[in-house]
Amino acid sequence: METLASLADGFIVAFTVQNLFLALLGCFLGTLMGALPGLGPANGVAILIPIAFSLGLGPTPSLILLTSVYYGAMYGGRISSILLNIPGDEPAMMTCLDGYPMAQQGKAGEALSLSGIASFVGAFFATWGLVLLAPQLVKVALLFGPAEYFVLFTLAFATLGGISSTNQAKSAFAAALGLAIAMIGVDTQTGVQRFTFGEMHLFDGIDFLIAIVGLFALSEVFIFLEHHRGGAAGKAGAMQIGSLMPDMATLKRCVPTMGRSTVIGFIAGVLPGAGASLGSFLSYSLEKQIVDRDGKTFGKGDPRGVVAPEVGNNAASGGALVPMLALGVPGSGTTAVLLAVLLSLNITPGPLLFTNNPDVVWGLIAALFIGNFMLLALNIPMVGLFTRVLLVPTRILMPVVAMISFVGIYGISGSTFDLTLMVGFGLLGWVLRKLDVPLVPVILGILLGNQMEVNLRRAMTISDGDWTALFASPLAIGLWIVAITGFVLPIILGRRIKSGIEAQRPHEAVSDGD
């Protein structure tokens, strides 16, 4: 009850004209930034910091503006995933898998509305989780040492087979390629450079945003160029928009998915170092294993395949605030930026934040609720507007995509080297698409590979090279069991089911799923 009273106080702090306006502004800008490939939540927040400072906003209004941008970007990321097959930010990658096929089937409006609702559900319940469970969840986060993190990432890779049903060998190759790319840069555990060839720009490793924008957005442009030269008219106008709202039956079918994905996403968010991408990935692959064992609908435009990752990544964004506020440990790139903002406002996040600055914390949480409702109100009516993107002729759309990609990446690092690298990734993406190699495992390799390796190395350093440290805690053993089951079960089940359905399965276009 005390919590609810504090929350009510928070609403009093948040309910001023200025704060509501800032929340609205933040939501709108965030959605926009999330939708643009290259500009994700982390950059969105970072770009607005100077604005918050130069407006002379106090701690609470600044945080309201910045977290609205954060939530807004998490909502917005799905838009370009669904409409263009280009993830607006890294957690939205999984939304491409079923969102884009839905758009191709003329269900873009439905996919957008559904994912908007999913985003709302994920973020809404995660914010409640933040309110009610933050102190307890901190203890959960502390159960995870380097060894447990390593097993958690292993689990993610073990379930990788779930996401692309077409050719397991190709997904394995793609993941290995991603892991290899993740090795580039200075190795933090020894200070030795790996695969940098003396090129200074590679010392920090390759920013996965460059890889995502190159692999997804630019390769799309290259494919367009290729077909355009071939004389094809492009698919302008060929896509239908369809109804804007999903019917009740579809919505009902998605409810259990939403429940499961909220929990998974939230937990992934709470663990510092796991974050939204892992949340959306695990939500998707688990959902696929539960509702689509035989791989019939996922990857081909199943609404639940859109709902799961969207719920997952938005729940994770709420979860990520738990360790940020309660421990001062950022669970994602965006919360790292928010943490820097808090510090510069002379607020020290950590165990005492809730007692020392209750107005800031509860004002912020109230603002999250307000922002969330605003986003839903903002997003659903705008679905009609967003879908108009599909009516833009490809010959106009593609140059715009290319332009946004270049501006977005240059905006992050101000480096022309990164632009060249992005074009390189674009070419790589084009080649991989030609070879029907799925792109999502490549990104997962880059995104999670680094964390997986680093945590293994930390665990080994701590245990003086004793491998049994990886099996030392009950939590680690539990995670191993889930990982092994997740890896083995689809193989056994898959073989049995595959022989049964092979005959009736049409020879579908393989590239749809990537």
Add this chain to the structure above:
Amino acid sequence: MRIRTNFAAVAGLAIAGLVPAAAAAEDFKPENPECIAPSAPGGGWDFICRTTGKFLQEQGLITSTMQVSNMTGAGGGVAYAYVAKDRADDDNLIVAASNGTTSRLAQGAFPGSTPDDVDWLATFGAEYGAIAVDADSEYTDLKSLMDAVVANPSSVAFAGGSAVGGYDHIKPLLLGKAAGVEDVRKVKYVAFSGGGEAMTALLSGAVQAVSGDFSEIRGFVESGDIRVIAVLAPERLTGFDDLPTAKEQGYDVLGANWRGLYMPKNASDEAKAFWSDAIRQMAESAEFQQYLIDAAIEPFNNFGEDADKFVAENIQQITEISKEIGIIQ
């Protein structure tokens, strides 16, 4: 407006007792002042640029807004090489720097760059390092911890927020050296990405001690989750005078993570004098001092030639320890 600012500048300089430089400083006014932050927006260097820009403008030391450009890469190496090569005679440019910059220079992590490639302007604040253990750890003071390290280096794992060879690593090595560890390379260090993650590792019991900047540890000291067993400062910190320094426990080790600025080598002398004086005035102003106190940063002032000298010494020290631990030959 212009007259007033000049007035203020002259007055400030007179107070600082730097009348000879005043003439030179008056000759130059930056037109489009720019500060390169070699980190992403929101990173430490970004804040140096933004705070410097804010204070310089508020105090009328510059008339137009400082433009902050972010240039990431190689832990500052990309920006360093860029300034040394492409902007070598730019009068309007300053660049944020810290220990990370000199550590990497010392360890040759900026290929083709030397400390003399730029002009070191100033250092204006430092955060002292600290060593902390869990609140219910068996180690109650620095001596008991270091004795355990000497007896069996693998029994104590230090976690820190920087990579191997970085400053959080060097701090326990310096302590190990002071404690008489025969082979300091045996001191166990686990690199985390950021002080926050290192703290979590300590609280979760994965490691025995944390080596970090005091600001990273501060929140947990107040909550009583951890015990600070040594602050690596010359004296006890203001506001935290119950926390012992390493020095008073017999380990003469200092760990100052300073912040500062450099500018292009071939900028005009007038420009160098202007920036050096402007930053000195800023750093000595009451508002800036208050800002440092709020942010738990101690004043750490070196300007002009002193800054060059300090950086040279800093690099010398890091080079020595890096050789000892085998990071460089």
